[in-house]
Amino acid sequence: GAVVSQHPSRVICKSGTSVKIECRSLDFQATTMFWYRQFPKQSLMLMATSNEGSKATYEQGVEKDKFLINHASLTLSTLTVTSAHPEDSSFYICSAQPPGLAGDNEQFFGPGTRLTVL
Amino acid sequence: QKEVEQNSGPLSVPEGAIASLNCTYSDRGSQSFFWYRQYSGKSPELIMSIYSNGDKEDGRFTAQLNKASQYVSLLIRDSQPSDSATYLCAVNQYNFNKFYFGSGTKLNVKP
Numbered sequence: 001g002a003v004v005s006q007h008p009s010r011v012i013c014k015s016g017t018s019v020k021i022e023c024r025s026l027d028f029q030a031t032t033m034f035w036y037r038q039f040p041k042q043s044l045m046l047m048a049t050s051n052e053g054s055k056a057t058y059e060q061g062v063e064k065d066k067f068l069i070n071h072a073s074l075t076l077s078t079l080t081v082t083s084a085h086p087e088d089s090s091f092y093i094c095s096a097q098p099p100g101l102a103g104d105n106e107q108f109f110g111p112g113t114r115l116t117v118l
Numbered sequence: 119q120k121e122v123e124q125n126s127g128p129l130s131v132p133e134g135a136i137a138s139l140n141c142t143y144s145d146r147g148s149q150s151f152f153w154y155r156q157y158s159g160k161s162p163e164l165i166m167s168i169y170s171n172g173d174k175e176d177g178r179f180t181a182q183l184n185k186a187s188q189y190v191s192l193l194i195r196d197s198q199p200s201d202s203a204t205y206l207c208a209v210n211q212y213n214f215n216k217f218y219f220g221s222g223t224k225l226n227v228k229p
Contacts, residue, residue, distance in 0.1 A: 093161045
């Protein structure tokens, strides 16, 4: 159980284009999903927390107009990188958290999406 | 001040030995603690979660939590080359339900 999928696993795009990444919880309902970014040899950096049916909460320094997050259902959240530039090239990882007592719940990670912007 | 601190390593141990990974955190309000393993180019996978002071064992893994010292550790017994990875410590703050990750400790288990 607790399987999270991400699509696509790898994407290469031209500078200025937009890229959408999907995150799905396959066998549980996720009231909360998290989006992380990881640069080479660095740890995970939380970008935003997404709660189903409400606006995402972005971390300081993360542009909400550039990284659009939609959590339309209990099993799907999407991250759209708008007008991508080479500095946005990174490993984007989502995680999903089953409903329950906030803070005690584990999060389960998707396999990640490697974005390369040319 | 970083929320969660880990020694970056690498920590090298021979096969069959015990690997000891350590993590300290700054927020005394932290309530949940997690250890993740991350292989190069892959996303993290959960190894252990611990919520109460003391030890929690699962197979070859033992997590230890000391809230008074703000310290959490992971012991890996009978280390195998397949355990070679980066181990991430994560702390969740109850009031905000936000996970803070350490920078990770790279473990090398030598055959």
